[in-house]
Amino acid sequence: MDASQVIFILSAALIIASALMVVSTRNLIHAALWLIATLFGVAILYAVLEAGFLAVVQVVVYIGAIAIMFIFAVMLTRKEMRDQGPQVNSTWPLSAILSLLTFGGLFVILSKWDGLWKLPQAIPDGSQDTLTRLGVALTSPEAFVLPFEVASVLLLAALIGSVYVAMNKK
Amino acid sequence: MQNPWIYIGLFLLVGIIIPIIPIAFSALIAPRKPNPIKQSTYECGIETVGESWVQFKAQYYIFALVFLIFDVETVFLFPWALALNALPFFAVLEGILFILILMAGLSFAWRKGMLEWV
Amino acid sequence: MNFWADPIKIIYDWLMLTLTSWGLDGAVANIIADLLGIVLLITAAMVLDIMLVWVERKVVARFQGRLGPNRIGPFGLFQPFPDIIKLIIKEDITPNGADVVVYNIAPILSLGSVIFLWAVVPLASTIYGTDLNVALLYLVAAGALGTLSIIMAGWASNNKYALLGAFRQVAAMISFEIPMVVALLIPTIIAGSLSLKDITASQSGGMWFFLFSPLGAVLFLISAIAELGRSPFDLNEGESEIVSGYHIEYTGMKFGLFYAGELLHAFTFGGFAAVLFFGGWHGPWASQYPLLGAFYFIAKAMFGYWVIMWVKYTVPRIRIDHMLAFNWKFLTPVAFALLIITAVAHSLLKGAGFWPYFLGMFFSNVLLGWVTLEILRATTHKQRLAVETPNPVAHH
Numbered sequence: 001m002d003a004s005q006v007i008f009i010l011s012a013a014l015i016i017a018s019a020l021m022v023v024s025t026r027n028l029i030h031a032a033l034w035l036i037a038t039l040f041g042v043a044i045l046y047a048v049l050e051a052g053f054l055a056v057v058q059v060v061v062y063i064g065a066i067a068i069m070f071i072f073a074v075m076l077t078r079k080e081m082r083d084q085g086p087q088v089n090s091t092w093p094l095s096a097i098l099s100l101l102t103f104g105g106l107f108v109i110l111s112k113w114d115g116l117w118k119l120p121q122a123i124p125d126g127s128q129d130t131l132t133r134l135g136v137a138l139t140s141p142e143a144f145v146l147p148f149e150v151a152s153v154l155l156l157a158a159l160i161g162s163v164y165v166a167m168n169k170k
Numbered sequence: 171m172q173n174p175w176i177y178i179g180l181f182l183l184v185g186i187i188i189p190i191i192p193i194a195f196s197a198l199i200a201p202r203k204p205n206p207i208k209q210s211t212y213e214c215g216i217e218t219v220g221e222s223w224v225q226f227k228a229q230y231y232i233f234a235l236v237f238l239i240f241d242v243e244t245v246f247l248f249p250w251a252l253a254l255n256a257l258p259f260f261a262v263l264e265g266i267l268f269i270l271i272l273m274a275g276l277s278f279a280w281r282k283g284m285l286e287w288v
Numbered sequence: 289m290n291f292w293a294d295p296i297k298i299i300y301d302w303l304m305l306t307l308t309s310w311g312l313d314g315a316v317a318n319i320i321a322d323l324l325g326i327v328l329l330i331t332a333a334m335v336l337d338i339m340l341v342w343v344e345r346k347v348v349a350r351f352q353g354r355l356g357p358n359r360i361g362p363f364g365l366f367q368p369f370p371d372i373i374k375l376i377i378k379e380d381i382t383p384n385g386a387d388v389v390v391y392n393i394a395p396i397l398s399l400g401s402v403i404f405l406w407a408v409v410p411l412a413s414t415i416y417g418t419d420l421n422v423a424l425l426y427l428v429a430a431g432a433l434g435t436l437s438i439i440m441a442g443w444a445s446n447n448k449y450a451l452l453g454a455f456r457q458v459a460a461m462i463s464f465e466i467p468m469v470v471a472l473l474i475p476t477i478i479a480g481s482l483s484l485k486d487i488t489a490s491q492s493g494g495m496w497f498f499l500f501s502p503l504g505a506v507l508f509l510i511s512a513i514a515e516l517g518r519s520p521f522d523l524n525e526g527e528s529e530i531v532s533g534y535h536i537e538y539t540g541m542k543f544g545l546f547y548a549g550e551l552l553h554a555f556t557f558g559g560f561a562a563v564l565f566f567g568g569w570h571g572p573w574a575s576q577y578p579l580l581g582a583f584y585f586i587a588k589a590m591f592g593y594w595v596i597m598w599v600k601y602t603v604p605r606i607r608i609d610h611m612l613a614f615n616w617k618f619l620t621p622v623a624f625a626l627l628i629i630t631a632v633a634h635s636l637l638k639g640a641g642f643w644p645y646f647l648g649m650f651f652s653n654v655l656l657g658w659v660t661l662e663i664l665r666a667t668t669h670k671q672r673l674a675v676e677t678p679n680p681v682a683h684h
Contacts, residue, residue, distance in 0.1 A: 003315070007179075029443055033390065036436065047175040055175070056425040057245050064432025065238040068462065071439055072231045075455070131421060131482060135253030138246075139261045149264065151246060152271040155239050159275040162235045163284050166228065177322055177418040178407055178426075184326045185403040188334065189396045189545055196376045196541035209384050230459050233612065237462045240620070244469040247627070248425065248482065251473050254635055255480040262635045269624050276620065285616045287609035 007048050015041035024087055028074045036067045053131055229287055236279060243272050295578060296415050300325070326407075329417060333406050337552040341368040343590075344551055344597065351601040371544075378540035385446040386537065394441035395542040399549035401434040405556050410485045412569045412581035423484040424472050427560065428465065431515060434553070435461050438517075438534055441546075445537035453533025456608050457517055463615045464514035464521075467507055470623035474504035475564045477627075477634050478649075488568035492575070498565040500646060503626055503653040505565040509595070511619065512557045514611070516550065519600040521611055558592025559585065566592075622660055629656055 018037035025031050039062045046055035110116050137143040250265045279285055300321055307317035342357065342365060349356025357364030382391060407417040408426055420426055435458055442454020475497050479487040491497055498505040514521040535546055562568060566588050569581030606614070629652045637648045 027387075029387075029390075033440070044179075047178070048173075050173060050175075052175065052420065052422045053248075053425070056422050056429045059429035060425060060432055061238075061241055061245055064429065064435060064465075065234070065241045065462070068435065068439065068458065069231070069234040069238055071443075072234050072455075075443075075451075076228060076231055129421060131249065132252045132256055132480075135249035135251070136256050138249050139253050139257060139264050141260075145264055148246065148250075149267060149271075152243065152268045155243055156271050156275040159236065159239045159272075160278060162232070162239075163279050163282050166232050166235075166284060167282050174418040174420050176319070177326075178420065180319070180322055181326050181330075181407040181417065182400075182404060184323065184330055185407075186396065186400045188327075188330050188403065189399040192372075192376065192541045192545065193392075193396070196378075196380060200377055200540060201379050203379065204381070206384075208381050230455055233459050233463060236616070237466065240466045241469075244466065244473070245425075247470075247473060248476065251476045251631070252480065252482065254477055254631060255638065259635050262631050265631060266628050269628060273621065273624060276616070280617060285613065287612050 004048055008045070011041045011044040011048070014038075014044075026087070028077075029071065032067060032070045032074055035070065036063055039063050039067065053134065232284055236276075236284070239275070240272065243268070296325075326417075329406055330403055333403060333552065336555065337548050338368045338372065340551040340555055340593075341371060341548070343593075347594065347597050348601055351598070375541050375544035380540045380542065381537075383446055383537045387444040387446070390440050391444035391537075392542075394437050394444060395538065395545040395549075397437035397440065398434060399545045399552075401430050401437060402549050402553045402556060404430045404433070405553075408484055409556070409559055410488050410563065410568060411585050412578035413489075413575055414578045415582055416485060419483055419485045421481070421483045424476060424482045424487075428469055428472070431461075431465065434549075441538070442534040445534065447537055450534045450536045453536075457533060460521060460608065460611055460615075461515055461517065463612055464511045464619070467615065467619040467623040468511035468515055470620075470627050471504050471508035471511060472564070473627055474501050474508075474630050477630055484563055484568075488563055488570070491567045491570055494567075494570075495642070495646075496565065496567040496570075500649040501565075501626075501630060501653055502650070503657050504630070505561065507619070507623055507626065508561060508565065512561065513596055513599060514615070516554050516557060516596070518550070518554060518596065520603040520606045522605065554596050555589060555593045558594075558596060559589035561592040562588035618664075622656075625660075626653070626656055629653070 015038050018034045018041060021034040022031050022038060025034060039058060043055045043058040043063075046052075046058060138148045139145050246268065247265065250261070250268070253261055254265075303321045303324065304314075304317050307320055308314060312320070345367065346356040346364065357367040360366045360370060382388065405427060408420050408423040410416040438454050438461070439458050442450045442452075442457075445451070475487050476482055478497055478500055479490040481487060481490075487497075535543060538546060562585060568588075569578075569585040571581065571584035574581035574584055630649065633648045633652045637645045640648075
């Protein structure tokens with residue numbers, strides 16, 4: 001068993017266990033912290049796949065901004081931090097069976113794809129390293145410059161939307 | 171050339187374990203005499219008044235929102251900064267357009283008073 | 289002489305030889321050698337941290353016109369050791385209703401997030417943890433973990449003041465991250481790489497980046513001081529204001545970890561300022577003798593740390609709303625304007641040889657600084673007129 005397989009299994013176990021704890025813990029702040037563990041596990045997966053830029057961006061944006069925003073939002077709600085009532089509703093056996101069937105169906109479909117059993121191919125080495133190539137791809141007119149600019153418009157829309165929602169309440 | 175992230179992973183592990191050593195050491199040799207007065211929470215020397223989780227201002231959340239937008243923007247700017255060396259001048263103009271769109275957003279938030287700490 | 293030229297590689301090769309001759313597999317030997325190097329580096333950082341306690345107390349004493357610790361050891365050099373012993377033997381009081389797991393993780397994560405930064409710092413041309421190609425963003429990521437530890441500390445203490453202090457501190461820290469990341473983009477543009485080793489290497493021959501972008505260095509310094517949570521931006525932690533903010537309920541060695549983490553963080557940011565803007569380990573004969581390069585680096589980092597302390601002990605505290613207004617209404621627009629100007633100047637002049645490049649970048653910075661000061665002067669003039677104009681219905 002390869003070292004990268006061991007690391008993958010460990011980080012996948014971390015992600016699944018943390019995700020389960022996110023939805024099942026009663027304390028909201030603990031749920032946010034378990035979410036941070038899940039996001040960190042995803043960052044580990046990115047690093048194992050040698051996508052270093054995505055790994056650090058995951059930590060910077062998801063953990064450093066979005067998770068902190070979650071925690072702020074949880075703090076702003078009512079002071080009751082704990083869930084009341086039962087953690088599952090009355091139809092939980094049916095939903096468990098449905099989700100298992102979905103997982104089984106997806107697995108059957110994916111197992112017919114031969115890419116599932118192979119390691120991912122290494123990115124072919126070009127003349128520049130991958131980060132520069134990402135930058136060139138994002139800004140050269142033959143590649144993705146239009147999505148790059150549209151992304152800024154999307155962020156602007158998010159900013160204006162949040163200003164509108166926040167200011168109306170004041 | 172091994173993956174440099176293996177080194178980072180080992181560094182993270184050791185870097186988490188090493189601060190635990192002074193705490194573990196202190197837990198071994200420090201005295202432990204709990205009593206209710208010592209363990210009550212501190213509030214300027216008087217008894218605590220009210221719940222410990224007070225309602226917080228919405229302003230914290232608004233600042234976190236604005237920060238998130240600009241954080242994602244700066245993350246987009248990193249590949250652009252690297253590509254400046256490899257592309258002719260128009261790449262700079264594309265980046266300037268990107269930045270100006272978001273500066274327009276910042277000035278909009280400023281004019282609407284969203285950046286005030288009221 | 290061969291040892292001095294490349295010490296780490298020689299030690300590493302010797303270690304690999306020994307370990308493989310003991311029958312260990314190549315990859316495992318690699319990991320063990322890495323682990324030894326990591327433990328050595330982290331221990332060196334912690335020892336440096338302990339010395340920083342003495343440095344801080346002596347420097348603050350001299351700024352305030354007094355002597356500082358001078359009883360224990362020559363010049364009080366052994367002062368940190370009684371401090372550490374005192375912190376270790378203090379009782380560890382966990383407040384009522386505190387969330388025990390989160391309460392204990394917070395100081396460990398706080399010091400840990402500073403230690404993580406040392407993995408990518410190039411101490412010399414061949415002495416560094418690892419050459420990560422996204423090292424600059426790794427810095428920001430480790431800072432994000434530090435921010436997280438502050439929220440955890442504030443929340444787990446079950447104390448209104450701790451929570452309030454933690455929230456304000458985190459709001460300030462995340463706000464100042466934007467100008468800091470933009471200031472980090474400036475060496476990226478000039479050097480063309482995110483790797484700290486490449487950025488340092490491209491400053492060879494005396495072409496330190498602060499000559500190309502003095503405004504970038506100043507911007508980085510200001511936002512770094514705010515990121516550290518040090519004065520003048522430490523309202524949330526000031527002992528006289530909010531009674532130490534999120535530290536309130538921490539005693540003994542846990543408080544020691546927070547305190548040591550803050551000092552080491554300040555020194556590490558001095559180190560980053562040195563690497564990014566002041567040439568890192570470059571200096572006379574540093575390329576042939578890496579240990580000399582490491583010495584230059586530590587000296588420059590100490591100078592950066594001294595500047596940070598100088599600011600702390602000279603300037604009064606700034607209120608939280610002034611802090612945030614300063615960031616969003618002044619620093620962020622200036623940072624982005626600087627980024628645009630640097631990108632334009634770099635793209636226009638990058639092929640033109642040293643002197644046009646240097647003069648173009650330097651004067652574009654000076655121009656931006658002058659324009660900023662003019663705009664500030666006009667704004668404050670308007671505000672002063674609004675305040676000073678006598679009210680027509682004054683007194684009769």
